[in-house]
């Protein structure tokens with residue numbers, strides 16, 4: 001943000017909300033949430049719709065009481081804490097994020113946006129601010145997509161209810177269906193009344209850790225997020241035949257593992273050969289069966305996570321991936337399943353400007369950036385004016401037990417969020 005940029009002054013309500021954020025309370029709640037699935041190495045293991053996540057949801061429900069608050073849950077098990085407005089017939093302003101983590105995640109990915117949103121609501125209470133629109137804190141189901149694919153499943157169903165049917169059939173590595181865990185989660189939260197998917201939303205703003213190196217490298221304490229890059233997920237399955245490792249000649253095998261490994265090598269070489277610093281390609285999972293040391297593998301599945309700010313580049317890379325798989329099957333057979341596809345998201349200027357004005361009021365050094373990670377905000381942007389706010393990640397580390405952010409930055413972000421919510425819900 002240039003030093004000469006000027007913004008309309010925030011309302012007195014917004015300034016008061018910012019001033020009433022209680023940093024100690026924020027950090028206390030953040031650490032308490034991290035204890036659900038907390039690991040000795042400082043990481044958190046709290047995958048979507050597990051018993052651990054259900055305990056964390058129950059804890060959240062116990063954090064806020066009072067006549068102006070109510071809890072709601074929908075068919076995707078998205079959980080909402082609603083703070084009444086003076087005109088409850090108006091669509092809510094929403095904030096929030098997710099509390100599910102990667103198998104070995106950090107204490108802040110998603111959880112920060114939920115706790116910062118909770119603190120912002122409590123700051124509005126402390127400041128005595130009455131908002132015209134109700135405000136809802138959303139805890140979106142299964143954002144990570146590591147247990148059930150695709151990611152951002154709850155927010156996707158919220159904006160496109162028809163997508164829930166397919167999501168309900170998604171199974172985890174043990175064959176447990178999303179629908180079964182959804183039912184168990186809804187049943188575990190009887191205090192939450194049922195609300196439909198697809199409700200109208202006035203605006204959405206999500207606070208999140210950057211999960212990358214940009215803010216820290218540029219000396220910024222806050223990031224005004226203008227959009228999210230595109231993402232595509234694939235699962236490639238290679239099938240061959242089991243054979244005896246000792247008796248079967250090398251030229252007489254249908255070896256799924258060697259075939260798949262060659263494909264992975266060529267796909268990786270393709271990505272590097274493009275020489276595009278904005279391209280991200282990750283093979284995160286590679287599973288071979290039957291997994292015996294002395295049996296030629298007859299089945300391999302591996303995944304690809306592809307990201308780029310331009311959809312045309314994603315499409316070109318997908319074509320090359322499909323070609324490499326088709327060319328490389330040899331005596332095996334292979335198929336490419338696309339698990340997730342999301343074009344780049346541009347956030348709404350009117351919300352980005354309010355975020356930037358609140359950041360300016362905070363006085364913290366900041367910059368604008370596009371998110372490398374995807375977030376629930378990418379779906380909300382399809383149905384209402386949306387933007388995000390980032391705080392820095394130490395060393396850009398995330399999806400890792402070492403994920404961390406300075407407490408002062410977490411508090412600064414919550415102050416800005418409180419101001420933005422007060423401004424949007426006037």
Ligand code: HGY
Nearest residue numbers: 143144151372373374
């Ligand atoms: O994968 C992502 O970008 C998100 O952190 N789940």
Ligand code: MN
Nearest residue numbers: 109110143375
């Ligand atoms: Mn996240």
Ligand code: MN
Nearest residue numbers: 102109144399
């Ligand atoms: Mn994540």
